[in-house]
Amino acid sequence: MTKTNSDCGCHDSGAAVKTALASSLSRQTVFVPRDVAAPAKSATSAGSAQTGVVDLGGFRALNPQDGLFLRGEHLAAIQDYSRALTTAVATASGTGVVHGLELSQTANALTVSPGLAISPRGRLLLLAGAVTIPLDDAHLPALPVDGFWRVELLWAWDTSGSAPVYGSLCTDNCADGGATIRQWRDEGVEIRFAPDALPGFDAVAPDLRGNWLSSAYFERERAGGQPWLVPSGQGIPVPSVAAHDWADGAPASDERGVPLGVVYIPERSGGGYGLQEWTARRLVDGPAAHSTWQGRLAMRPWSIFLAQILQFEAEILGSVAGWSQPAGAVVLDLGDVYQSLRAARELFEGARRFIDDVKPSDHGVRNRDEFKGLKNAWEQASTSPLAKNDPVPVSEYLGIGELPPAGYLPLNENAEDVERRVSGVFGNNVEVRVRRVRADQVAEEILAAQHRDRIPLGAHTPRPAPKIDVLLPTEEADKAELNTAAYGWVAFVRRGPEPVLLPAPEAPTEDVEVYVRELDGLHIGSDLDLEGQVDELGAGLKNMGPLAFPRGTWAYHRSEAGEKTIAFLKKMRDERGFDPMGVVALTRGPDRMLAALRAGLFTISLDTAYEHLPIRAYADAPHDGIIVLVTRSPDE
Structure with a gap:
């Protein structure tokens, strides 16, 4: 074998290389059995009755053979093949959060807990440890009009380490010690704040911004599914089913981030940040083709249905968390909140009568300026929902203008006035029917509401008022292990189709x-x-x-x-x-x-x-x- 010299003067003999290679192979050779299946052929054998077309443009793996000079590209092919199989299987599982990745907020920071997610392209997004990100102008991009931020998780990678290079003619045994390489490939995630916008968000009153944002986000998600059987937006005609290609396959997913939640500014003129996880967060729920066809058929995927329920529960329970009884700090249920609002309404009535009748010389008001200040304070307070002529619905006071199609409420199901307390939660713009059931019957009712519309609570004239069934788990359970005196919750569902009772056929x-x-x-x-x-x-x-x-x-x-x-x-x-x-x-x-x-x-x-x-x-x-x-x- 002729001697080869490197450009830098390094040299080695062919015999030495052969000896070293043989020694290495004798210690490290691994024999890999052939696949059981025979390789596919591009042409049919003569005399065969079977024909077919073969395309081998899918996955590529290394085909190990004795005598192959193993190089970096071969090892890379092994890794790429394993990664391709993993992403294909993960894509079939669906995109979204697998576990963890919860968001928690302090005054000036956002923390993401460890967890695992799957990107739309099937990449595994693993966050090994908690990450805290400051909430300030340096870490948050500028917001557009009607804007907020989506907290997203994306795939990221880099190389690390340092090792000398061997086997290169130009770098092996050089006088300067040779070159080095970064021998490790590290994969992880990037946490990104992506600006987003929903038209009309800036004009929403501060106390309604949270619920408005989640409702508008869910509606945009529904319309983004391009439903074929219902309007994709207000006033948009629904074309004939014959206008669609029912053989149309689901498109391949693009590489987008996995949303973990949204961050918004509660008051555009003030500081602080609001956090909603389930507005954007979705759990893994099957392949993209599944959700694509559900969207086209005006169905609601389970992951979105679950997110809507959990977002509402987090919103309403967070709103009433501060309402606690002095003794024992027991959280009040919404019926108690309603009773408190009624009491506050009576106080406002008394204050109104006092302001209407007071004179600067009465009730200790020492001068006209003090009376004027008292009058101004009342005028500002009179804009509160508590100053309305009718008792204030709890939902309106908490800034909730729309409900998911089903959910749970912290209400005492055994209260004597439960019907009135329930009506005090929803207000007078919906038709409420109270039903007493066993607790085990509630889950089926909740599941049946998965594909029904969300429930608007505002005035609907001239459209009909939404119909809601409130389910009280008051029937005694016949299974001893499940029998209890109280559950401490009631459920609500948008009412389904009323059963049509056909008259019994008349006997002759x-x-x-x-x-x-x-x-x-x-x-x-x-x-x-x-x-x-x-x-x-x-x-x-x-x-x-x-x-x-x-x-x-x-x-x-x-x-x-x-x-x-x-x-x-x-x-x-x-x-x-x-x-x-x-x-x-x-x-x-x-x-x-x-x-x-x-x-x-x-x-x-x-x-x-x-x-x-x-x-x-x-x-x-x-x-x-x-x-x-x-x-x-x-x-x-």
């Missing part, structure tokens, strides 16, 4: 005519015997109308024919002294017992003043009928 009926027959001068004993006279009963009959009986049964309901018969019999008694003396039941069929039962039930319905009337039933009669026989009273 048959009519039996009712007649009254006068037998003037004839006295009938208890044994009514008309054998041989049935054919003659048709003469002198007065028709009272039909009775409808279910076919083949004797069930009887009061009818017009019965009322008419009662009135006729009363008239005959009052005017002519005629009383019913017996009943004849006729049937064209063979069932005399059925005819007798029908006639007996009809007779009982006539009048309790009549004594028991004898009944004689005849089968194979010329028609179906009930004949009431009346005759003059025996005393005449």
Whole structure:
């Protein structure tokens, strides 16, 4: 082997290289078995009935062979192949937070806890330790109009370490000690504050900004799913389903950050920052194709549904956390908050009357300037929601103008006035129905509301008011381990479709005519015997109308024919002294017992003043009928 010299004067003999390589291979050679599957061919073998097209542009892995001179590019190929498989599997799992990565805020800093997330391209975003970021102008980019910040997690990498280079002609054994390389590749995350904006945000009142931001963010997310079956925005027509390509596949995900929450300025004119995690934070919930088609079909992915519930719970519980009882510092439920607001309303009423009646010389007001200051203070206070004529709904006082389609409220489900307390939470612009259920039935009701719209609480004229069911877990559990005296919460859901109760199919009926027959001068004993006279009963009959009986049964309901018969019999008694003396039941069929039962039930319905009337039933009669026989009273 010819001797090779490097540009820097370094040299080595070919024999030495061969000896060193052989020695290395004898110690480190690893034999890798071939794949069980045979390599694919680009052409079909002669005589084969199978044809196909092969594309090998997918994953590339190293194909180890004895005699391969292993280089850095080969090791890189091994790593790239492993990374490609990992990202493909992670992409199928979905994007979002796997665990951890919670946000906590102090006055001037934001802390992100350790955790794991998956980016839209399937990169694993691992934060090994907590990171704290100052909240100041140096770390936050400028906000646009109507702006806020999205806290995002992105993939990041760099190299580290220092090691000498071996095997390079120009750097191995050089006089200056040779070159060095950074032998480690470190992967981690970048936490970024991305400016975002929602039109109209700057104009929202300070006490409504938090709830408005989450509601508008969720609505933008819904419209971004490009729903095919409902309007994507207000006033946008819904095209025919035939206008869409139902074979359209889900597009590949782009490399975006994984949102962890939003940071906003509660008051544009003042300082401080507000934090909302679940407005933007989403948990891993399956592949992109799943959520893409859910969005097109106007469905709400589970991760977004869960985020809306959790965002509301964090918002409302954070709002009432400061309302505590002096004894024991027990957090008040929303019903107690409502009671407090009603009491404050009464105080405002008293203050209004005082201000209207006060004079500078009264009540210790020493001069006109002091009276003027008191008047100005009242005018400012009168703009508070507490100064309204109606009791203030808790939701309005807390700045909540929209609810998720389902959620939980800190309310005492066993309170005597629970219906009024519930109405005091939502206000008068929604229709509330209270239902008492078992606690285990609530989860199913919550799940059923996943794809329903969010619930606006403001005035909706001329649109109909939203309908809400409030579920009280007050029915006793039949499983001993789950039985408790109180739960301390109630649930609410946007009401689903009302069940349509179809009328039961009417059973086939048959009519039996009712007649009254006068037998003037004839006295009938208890044994009514008309054998041989049935054919003659048709003469002198007065028709009272039909009775409808279910076919083949004797069930009887009061009818017009019965009322008419009662009135006729009363008239005959009052005017002519005629009383019913017996009943004849006729049937064209063979069932005399059925005819007798029908006639007996009809007779009982006539009048309790009549004594028991004898009944004689005849089968194979010329028609179906009930004949009431009346005759003059025996005393005449």
